[in-house]
Amino acid sequence: MKITSVSAVYPNYKHTVPSWRTHLWQIVVRVETDVGQTGWGYGGGGKAAVEIINGHFAEILVGKQVNSISDISDVWDFLYSESIPYGRKGVAIMALSGVDLALYDVLGKAEAKPVAGLLDHKIKPRIRCYATGTDTDYYAELGFTAQKMPHRWTGDDSILGAVNVAEKARAALGSEAEVMFDVYMSWNSEATLKMHDALKHVGIHWYEDVLTPDDLREIGNLRRQIRPVNMAGGEHEFTAHGFAQIARAQAYDIWQPDITWCGGITAGLRVVEMAKEAKAEVVPHRGGEPWGLHLIAASDCADFAELLPGVRGGGTDDLWIGAPEPVNGYIEISDEPGFGVTPNEEMF
Ligand SMILES: [Mg+2]
Numbered sequence: 001m002k003i004t005s006v007s008a009v010y011p012n013y014k015h016t017v018p019s020w021r022t023h024l025w026q027i028v029v030r031v032e033t034d035v036g037q038t039g040w041g042y043g044g045g046g047k048a049a050v051e052i053i054n055g056h057f058a059e060i061l062v063g064k065q066v067n068s069i070s071d072i073s074d075v076w077d078f079l080y081s082e083s084i085p086y087g088r089k090g091v092a093i094m095a096l097s098g099v100d101l102a103l104y105d106v107l108g109k110a111e112a113k114p115v116a117g118l119l120d121h122k123i124k125p126r127i128r129c130y131a132t133g134t135d136t137d138y139y140a141e142l143g144f145t146a147q148k149m150p151h152r153w154t155g156d157d158s159i160l161g162a163v164n165v166a167e168k169a170r171a172a173l174g175s176e177a178e179v180m181f182d183v184y185m186s187w188n189s190e191a192t193l194k195m196h197d198a199l200k201h202v203g204i205h206w207y208e209d210v211l212t213p214d215d216l217r218e219i220g221n222l223r224r225q226i227r228p229v230n231m232a233g234g235e236h237e238f239t240a241h242g243f244a245q246i247a248r249a250q251a252y253d254i255w256q257p258d259i260t261w262c263g264g265i266t267a268g269l270r271v272v273e274m275a276k277e278a279k280a281e282v283v284p285h286r287g288g289e290p291w292g293l294h295l296i297a298a299s300d301c302a303d304f305a306e307l308l309p310g311v312r313g314g315g316t317d318d319l320w321i322g323a324p325e326p327v328n329g330y331i332e333i334s335d336e337p338g339f340g341v342t343p344n345e346e347m348f
Pocket residue numbers: 182208209235
């Protein structure tokens with residue numbers, strides 16, 4: 001099957017979080033082929049990534065053959081190499097992710113298999129989910145047994161608030177529950193050790209993004225000091241080249257590539273292989289969405305998928321039709337060919 005056209009669009013969102021997400025949130029990629037199958041992909045990088053795809057990638061992709069996973073891997077290497085002058089990380093790789101996922105989707109459709117079925121691996125029938133957000137009671141009612149809470153360091157006075165929400169989550173979700181914190185690069189080394197000390201009695205599963213991803217060596221130092229609590233990160237890293245630096249620094253116990261940002265399933269598979277060697281677990285960022293979920297289901301990723309259920313009664317943009325919903329804190333991939341989802345084109 002030959003690629004006949006590639007295009008990207010930035011959906012008209014009503015519920016993105018300010019400020020970078022207003023302009024640089026997720027894009028939809030469409031790939032057409034000469035056998036009449038259409039592939040849909042999901043990438044990051046917003047309007048800038050749309051420009052990269054429509055202005056550069058589209059032109060050099062037409063005519064490429066895509067008949068196997070190995071062909072997709074070759075296309076990936078080609079796009080990576082062609083975009084090196086302005087790429088390697090960030091928006092260009094977010095754009096490449098969308099193309100890679102559209103190619104996986106169309107290959108799955110051509111072979112009448114879900115994407116997980118294209119990967120040569122035993123498939124996990126259902127995957128445990130964790131809820132990222134603040135509405136503990138709502139998540140408990142939905143059946144989640146794991147919650148990751150945001151925390152922003154604003155000084156010693158922000159310690160007590162974190163202890164309160166962690167204790168509440170432990171009480172509401174149970175003694176077997178996993179309780180995690182995502183601090184979005186707002187802590188420093190001192191704050192990390194203070195928080196670790198204050199939260200010891202709750203039993204935290206991981207701390208995520210304690211420092212910026214440019215500080216891998218210090219994150220690795222902190223990792224050794226907070227054991228057996230896990231250090232997590234990686235949503236702001238790109239491709240296996242980027243994760244090789246994480247491996248060298250021994251920065252994280254839990255690697256969190258975002259499959260719609262880090263280079264798609266192709267990069268995800270390479271990162272999972274590297275993590276095995278580094279003895280790290282892979283828990284993809286937003287792994288409960290179809291793109292991460294198919295990788296989790298059919299690879300050595302941990303049995304743990306992130307969902308963002310928001311808060312009770314909150315609004316969302318329903319961009320993808322057919323995405324599986326969690327039931328009692330677990331989620332299953334659909335059996336539909338490809339990723340099993342189509343975009344709501346009314347948002348284009
Ligand atoms: Mg995060």
